Amino acid sequence: MKVGTVAATVVSTISHRSLEGKTLLLVDFEGLDGQPTGAYTIAVDTVGTGVGERVLVLDEGSSARHILQEDDAPIRAVIVGTVDAVDRAPAAS
Amino acid sequence: MKVGTVAATVVSTISHRSLEGKTLLLVDFEGLDGQPTGAYTIAVDTVGTGVGERVLVLDEGSSARHILQEDDAPIRAVIVGTVDAVDRAPAAS
Amino acid sequence: MKVGTVAATVVSTISHRSLEGKTLLLVDFEGLDGQPTGAYTIAVDTVGTGVGERVLVLDEGSSARHILQEDDAPIRAVIVGTVDAVDRAPAAS
Amino acid sequence: MKVGTVAATVVSTISHRSLEGKTLLLVDFEGLDGQPTGAYTIAVDTVGTGVGERVLVLDEGSSARHILQEDDAPIRAVIVGTVDAVDRAPAAS
Amino acid sequence: MKVGTVAATVVSTISHRSLEGKTLLLVDFEGLDGQPTGAYTIAVDTVGTGVGERVLVLDEGSSARHILQEDDAPIRAVIVGTVDAVDRAPAAS
Numbered sequence: 001m002k003v004g005t006v007a008a009t010v011v012s013t014i015s016h017r018s019l020e021g022k023t024l025l026l027v028d029f030e031g032l033d034g035q036p037t038g039a040y041t042i043a044v045d046t047v048g049t050g051v052g053e054r055v056l057v058l059d060e061g062s063s064a065r066h067i068l069q070e071d072d073a074p075i076r077a078v079i080v081g082t083v084d085a086v087d088r089a090p091a092a093s
Numbered sequence: 094m095k096v097g098t099v100a101a102t103v104v105s106t107i108s109h110r111s112l113e114g115k116t117l118l119l120v121d122f123e124g125l126d127g128q129p130t131g132a133y134t135i136a137v138d139t140v141g142t143g144v145g146e147r148v149l150v151l152d153e154g155s156s157a158r159h160i161l162q163e164d165d166a167p168i169r170a171v172i173v174g175t176v177d178a179v180d181r182a183p184a185a186s
Numbered sequence: 187m188k189v190g191t192v193a194a195t196v197v198s199t200i201s202h203r204s205l206e207g208k209t210l211l212l213v214d215f216e217g218l219d220g221q222p223t224g225a226y227t228i229a230v231d232t233v234g235t236g237v238g239e240r241v242l243v244l245d246e247g248s249s250a251r252h253i254l255q256e257d258d259a260p261i262r263a264v265i266v267g268t269v270d271a272v273d274r275a276p277a278a279s
Numbered sequence: 280m281k282v283g284t285v286a287a288t289v290v291s292t293i294s295h296r297s298l299e300g301k302t303l304l305l306v307d308f309e310g311l312d313g314q315p316t317g318a319y320t321i322a323v324d325t326v327g328t329g330v331g332e333r334v335l336v337l338d339e340g341s342s343a344r345h346i347l348q349e350d351d352a353p354i355r356a357v358i359v360g361t362v363d364a365v366d367r368a369p370a371a372s
Numbered sequence: 373m374k375v376g377t378v379a380a381t382v383v384s385t386i387s388h389r390s391l392e393g394k395t396l397l398l399v400d401f402e403g404l405d406g407q408p409t410g411a412y413t414i415a416v417d418t419v420g421t422g423v424g425e426r427v428l429v430l431d432e433g434s435s436a437r438h439i440l441q442e443d444d445a446p447i448r449a450v451i452v453g454t455v456d457a458v459d460r461a462p463a464a465s
Contacts, residue, residue, distance in 0.1 A: 001210070001228040001263065003196065007125060008181040010096065012149050014174030016139075016160055024094070024149075026179060028125055032193060032214055032224050038125050042094040042149070046202075051183040056198050056210075056228070060247040061153040063260035067202055074156035074173065076094065080260065081200030086212060088194040090237040100311060101367040103282065105335050107360035109325075109346055117280070117335075119365060121311055131311050135280040135335070144369040154339040167342035167359065169280065187396070187414040187449065189382065218379060218400055218410050232388075242384050242396075242414070246433040249446035253388055266446065267386030272398060274380040276423040286404060287460040289375065291428050293453030295418075295439055303373070303428075305458060307404055317404050321373040321428070330462040340432040353435035353452065356373065 001058050003083050004029040006051050010042055018073045025049070025079060027057050034086065043077035044068065054083040094151050096176050097122040099144050103135055111166045118142070118172060120150050127179065136170035137161065147176040187244050189269050190215040192237050196228055204259045211235070211265060213243050220272065229263035230254065240269040280337050282362050283308040285330050289321055297352045304328070304358060306336050313365065322356035323347065333362040373430050375455050376401040378423050382414055390445045397421070397451060399429050406458065415449035416440065426455040 004027040012024060023045040028036045043057050046067055058064065059077045067078050097120040105117060116138040121129045136150050139160055151157065152170045160171050190213040198210060209231040214222045229243050232253055244250065245263045253264050283306040291303060302324040310316045322336050325346055337343065338356040346357050376399040384396060395417040403409045415429050418439055430436065431449040439450050 003212075003228065008179045010149070010176060011178040011180055012174040012176050013140075014149065016173055018159075019173065026096075026125075032212075032222075032226050036125075040125050042096065047200075051181065056196070056200065058260055058262065060260075060262040061155050062247050063262060066204075066258045066260045072159045074151055074153075074159045074171075076151065076153040076156060078260075080202055080205065081198040083196060083198050085197040086194045087197055088237065101365045103335070103362060104364040104366055105360040105362050106326075107335065109359055111345075112359065119282075119311075129311075133311050135282065144367065154341050165345045167337055167339075167345045167357075169337065169339040169342060188412075189398075189414065218398075218408075218412050233385075242382070242386065244446055244448065246446075246448040248433050249448060252390075252444045252446045264446075266388055266391065267384040269382060269384050271383040272380045273383055274423065287458045289428070289455060290457040290459055291453040291455050292419075293428065295452055297438075298452065305375075305404075315404075319404050321375065330460065340434050351438045353430055353432075353438045353450075355430065355432040355435060 001056050002029050003086065004055060004057055005036065006049055006053050006055060008051060016074065018070060027055060027079065041077045043079050044075050045079050047079055047081060049079055049082060055079045056081045056083055094149050095122050096179065097148060097150055098129065099142055099146050099148060101144060109167060111163060120148060120172065134170045136172050137168050138172050140172055140174060142172055142175060148172045149174045149176055187242050188215050189272065190241060190243055191222065192235055192239050192241060194237060202260065204256060213241060213265065227263045229265050230261050231265050233265055233267060235265055235268060241265045242267045242269055280335050281308050282365065283334060283336055284315065285328055285332050285334060287330060295353065297349060306334060320356045322358050323354050324358050326358055326360060328358055328361060334358045335360040335362055373428050374401050375458065376427060376429055377408065378421055378425050378427060380423060388446065390442060399427060399451065413449045415451050416447050417451050419451055419453060421451055421454060427451045428453040428455055
């Protein structure tokens with residue numbers, strides 16, 4: 001999975017039934033320093049997020065299909081959650 | 094998925110039955126700024142598009158096979174739609 | 187597989203049942219010279235590791251699901267072990 | 280799929296039965312400008328091509344296995360055709 | 373597949389049964405010019421090779437599992453052979 005920020009909504013004319021009604025969001029991945037990298041993917045939103053939010057993206061077809069509970073959905077990347085924090089402190093022992 | 098612009102039609106001699114009759118288009122992916130990146134893939138057209146059009150490409154074999162409704166098609170990337178807009182405004186609340 | 191160092195714990199709000207209770211760690215991959223590269227992934231911890239530890243990451247969905255013994259877990263990358271050494275000496279003959 | 284030029288034949292000692300007798304070709308991928316990029320893969324030849332020819336490479340395991348009609352062949356990339364032209368002219372309307 | 377040179381043995385504490393007893397080798401991929409690129413993967417050895425040898429790496433989970441004859445091994449990359457030569461001469465006609 002990768003962390004990124006939703007940068008745009010993609011408005012598209014898609015004729016395939018299984019993509020109808022799904023929100024496609026363009027996510028700008030961030031680097032280790034928390035800054036945007038310019039690398040992106042377009043993912044299906046499953047959590048009701050939007051432009052400006054920091055999200056967790058899962059990029060694997062089988063996983064995406066499981067998340068969406070659609071065995072044959074032609075989808076590879078999904079937004080699976082929002083990111084509250086990336087905590088760099090060592091775990092307390 | 095990725096957004097890109099169709100840059101060329103690929104004319105190829107392919108001997109495998111399941112690729113016959115399919116249009117192969119070279120898609121130049123765009124970056125976050127909407128400019129071409131020089132990275133590309135060759136995808137099967139499923140929507141009747143052509144050179145110069147802005148399209149949405151899905152790059153995963155299982156998805157491609159579902160889109161084409163061919164369980165065993167040896168294909169990885171398909172053009173699944175045309176892009177009308179990449180809307181960067183935050184969603185109205 | 188890749189070698190990297192755990193750089194952070196990711197705190198996320200995820201609504202999907204199969205990701206609940208799992209620790210998500212951000213792993214900074216190291217290069218051939220053992221230095222961090224800035225490339226990273228977010229992986230599910232399966233060995234009880236934490237920030238600062240050097241780990242082995244397996245990045246393939248089917249493998250991740252097997253490691254977790256969950257046939258339909260929507261997960262792609264898992265930490266499968268800790269790295270004790272990367273030994274560059276030729277094998278004794 | 281990607282377009283590239285066959286740059287070399289790989290001579291290898293492989294002990295796995297399902298790779299025996301197959302020709303492994305090193306393909307140098309070309310960029311959007313038709314120039315070699317230095318990125319390459321080693322693919323199984325299925326069309327009887329050779330050094331210097333411009334080919335189409337399909338890089339996905341399930342597809343490769345279907346092309347070779349071997350359900351369990353441990354192969355990921357195959358040369359599926361020769362490229363006759365990459366035509367950048369817009370389609371006639 | 374890719375060509376590379378075995379650069380190190382990885383000594384790791386892995387608790388998963390299906391990885392026990394397997395030799396993990398760090399392979400430094402070479403570029404088209406035969407020089408090391410600094411990109412690497414950690415692969416399971418299936419041919420009895422070691423540091424300094426030039427090898428062929430197959431990087432796909434399903435293929436790796438077939439090579440190892442373990443249907444559920446959590447492994448993605450395997451060393452499938454040693455490279456004797458990369459022959460750039462055009463095939464004799």
